[in-house]
Amino acid sequence: MTTRRTIGIVMNGVTGRMGYRQHLLRSILAIREQGGLPLEDGTLLWPEPILVGRSEARLRALAERHGLERWTTSLDDALADPITEVYFDAQVTPAREKALRTAIAAGKHIYTEKPTAESLEGALDLARSAREAGVRNGVVQDKLFLPGLLKLKRLVDSGFFGRILSVRGEFGYWVFEGDWQSAQRPSWNYRAEDGGGMILDMFPHWRYVLDEIVAPVRSVYAHSSTHIPERRDEQGAAYPATADDAAYGIFELEGGVVAQINSSWAVRVDRDELVEFQVDGTEGSAVAGLRNCRYQHRVGTPKPVWNPDLAATEDFRSQWHQVPDNEVFDNGFKVQWELFLRHVVTGSDYHWDLLEGAKGVQLAELGMRSAREGRRLDVPALEL
Template identity: 70%
Template structure:
């Protein structure tokens, strides 16, 4: 007699999902909103999270932080986000939020990072971490002493062109590389007849602007990842376009360099 018993179908085993709360400070700005909120955190959330190498799955829950409650409320409503606040201290004191992500203007970043370190949060931040090397080193030492994990944006490493360039270098395609010359830039409209693509504070030293403090952190890690250790740098800074117009159409004089030539 043949046994015709049919085994019941095996239930699909789904990985357990852990939700990570992320404080996102400065998402109402251009970079914080487009690159970090929409293209990164919300993309992870909307795809249902990420499966890690050990089979577990994590997803993200953002808490929007900023100075304007109206702007935060609008972003939250637009993207289906439950939590937002103008009170950074309260957010850092709440254990539901494990990670502090900083996308503030450069001038405001150091003070906020100090608070996040003191609160024991894991930190992910835009660059530069501070306006001077001394202050950046001090922040790094504070984080190390507190035992918190920290990370700074290194996104340019993952651009397709630089990924291909690294593969060619690693393959020996260029042989021994003795010197490198790179040029980067794009025209940023003055803001009078055509809106500028970058915020006006980028061109004011008093607000933490300037190409050197803004872009040299990127080129440092790009150079070191592709070619070798950067041991010294000197640069010529220049204000090529002094007359600019801000987001409200008001004329201002640029006080921070819009170009830098470094060696």
């Protein structure tokens, strides 16, 4: 007979776009819709979300929409619920560190969005506190579980590239200013005082992508810009954009690999996907996006000759091949949730912890400093 074990998860910030769509709807509720999370001993783990937020009306509406019974505007009450074992945070960055400390002090296991704190000192202190409290902890590193990047890692692990030389990344799209079309991202993203900013938002992602798929980051040079100086908020009121909406980074990786990644909310897309990484090596190259990954081996590499007086005669795109799926890819956020919940209950291997999250904060902090000072900075190893 199958045993069902309930695990209470306090979910703070799920009335926001990312917290709701990816974490509640497509992860926790999706696990419930499939009947629970099967463990190796045959137990079905049943996640029971406890919704937390500032707006009673929004929480009530969300709970009613999905048939959920537990919600509150009090974090303390949620943490005191007898079924609570895990605390999850998807709030705005300035509110995260204090809430995580409260949950750690309450003895709850921690799973959180990034950046984990506004400073490296705060991020490292959170990691130490969790270790001292003996609570399991994890940080969302969703892009590692995207189909396109899983295919790219498959190529790296197979030795396809030979010696990797460089990485070029392009990320972003046009976020409307909010005047003649409403913005598709929340206004706080463009206010530094509310935790907004492209470097703080995206460099933590680029840290784990580069570290885990290509090679560890050893130095950073960054330039940031606020291309759109004024935007309109959700009520249509104009406000000054005080945070950077674009960042241009050059990262030196272990082994001499050079990575260049452009990130912008003020760019129009001329790519197959909203993010793409091109990796070039001595034996071959690949371009990976969210879902797809195409490759070109050295034996299939064309030999173009520069001649600006003649139109190009080769269809370069047709000379690349698609890496096949060869497996069924689930939602990346859901996959990492399942790994973390198994880790909490069974102690299974899991290394994307608060120390890994601190590495992302470190790169963001160094990136912002590099942009201010206009110089390349080393990225030292982190230890608790």
